[in-house]
Amino acid sequence: MTQARQAPLTGIRVLDLSRVLAGPWCTQNLADLGADVIKVERPKLGDDTRAWGPPYLKDADGHDTSEAAYYLSTNRNKRSIEIDLASSEGADLVRELAKHCDILVENFKVGGLKQYGLDYESMKAEFPHLIYCSITGFGQTGPFAERPGYDFMIQGMGGLMSITGERDGLPGAGPQKAGVAVTDIITGMYASLAIVAAIRERDRSGLGQHLDIALLDCHVAMLANQNLNYMTSGVTPQRAGNAHQNVVPYQVFKTSDGFMIVAVGNDSQFRSYCQAIERADLASDPKYLTNRQRIINRDELIPLLEVTMASGKRDEWIAKLEAGGVPCGPIQSIDQVFDHPQVVARQIWKSMPHPIAGSTPTTASPMIFSDTPVEYRRAPPTLGQHTDEILQELLGKRAI
Known part of the structure; x- marks a missing residue:
């Protein structure tokens, strides 16, 4: 034994x-x-x-x-x-x-x-x-x-x-x-x-x-990557709200009935994201093909995504994005956290x-x-x- x-x-x-x-x-x-x-x-x-x-x-x-x-x-x-x-x-x-x-x-x-x-x-x-x-x-x-x-x-x-x-x-x-x-x-x-x-x-x-x-x-x-952002560039990082300094789109979006997070981590996921929200045109636009380009053109891209995301319901968007393999999730209160099936499990x-x-x-x-x-x-x-x-x-x- x-x-x-x-x-x-x-x-x-x-x-x-x-x-x-x-x-x-x-x-x-x-x-x-x-x-x-x-x-x-x-x-x-x-x-x-x-x-x-x-x-x-x-x-x-x-x-x-x-x-x-x-x-x-x-x-x-x-x-x-x-x-x-x-x-x-x-x-x-x-x-x-x-x-x-x-x-x-x-x-x-x-x-x-x-x-x-x-x-x-x-x-x-x-x-x-x-x-x-x-x-x-x-x-x-x-x-x-x-x-x-x-x-x-x-x-x-x-x-x-x-x-x-x-x-x-x-x-x-x-x-x-x-x-x-x-x-x-x-x-x-x-x-x-x-x-x-x-x-x-x-x-x-x-x-x-x-x-x-x-x-x-x-x-x-x-502070991890924020330190290195400064140490390698000499540019002091600024507040970005719920957006990410180094990845786009990686932020909170308002939907018609609440808020959710979209966490696109690479170019393949961006293409899947655009497909899921029926904006395939954005995925093929040269200004948004790579994360580097999306960061450069963030101020133009994000308002377009905000309009689209606001037109649908949160849970419906989450279902579509999850089906497409796009990382996403709701913003939950702490009581909702403890009721979540994964947390319960x-x-x-x-x-x-x-x-x-x-x-x-x-x-x-x-x-x-x-x-x-x-x-x-x-x-x-x-x-x-x-x-x-x-x-x-x-x-x-x-x-x-």
């Missing part, structure tokens, strides 16, 4: 001193992969996001609990312990726990943990095996290192808002932030990857190291037992493993839920 394989990070223990989103998103990824994540929280207050409501999780009688939806979104599969880092006893307790952990994640301001003796330089000699991940706004070096950094301000400083929003001169023009805290999320993802890589390297060297992960760095990195809405509410919804991890699937072991913990359990298990003592 084949022995069951364990989750990828089984046996790895994480001491999580982070709060809000970027750090907790990182550690939730690690927890989903099987790591034992110990979330250290301030006594009586806990993670800031516990109070970021409404909405709050409701109990069986429909009343609000103390668990904010924001907090629930990013703390699955963890255990919570209350420790006052500002006290000498609390700082000593964190050091004791660190002895039994493989990874420490923190998102204090640069130098913020030094006063407690919990910064990397203070701990590396005593814990040479420890992988210490610092998540900050601007990193450990540079003229902005000591400044606090927040997702919204980084979206502005990092360039995303300069390319997000409607074009100048059109209704609603102006810079626009993303609808979720994408800087925090992508930073958490980069931090997760860096930690897994550091674990692999430690398998060879036996040594930990300091990971310096900055919101600004991660944000700029995720992939079981992205999950429910977990919760000690206060009975159960809590959670969004499934998108990491799909054939033989070591993500396990939904624990609902996001209540404040200090596991304090006694952790202290007894790791240190053989009770709460102070």
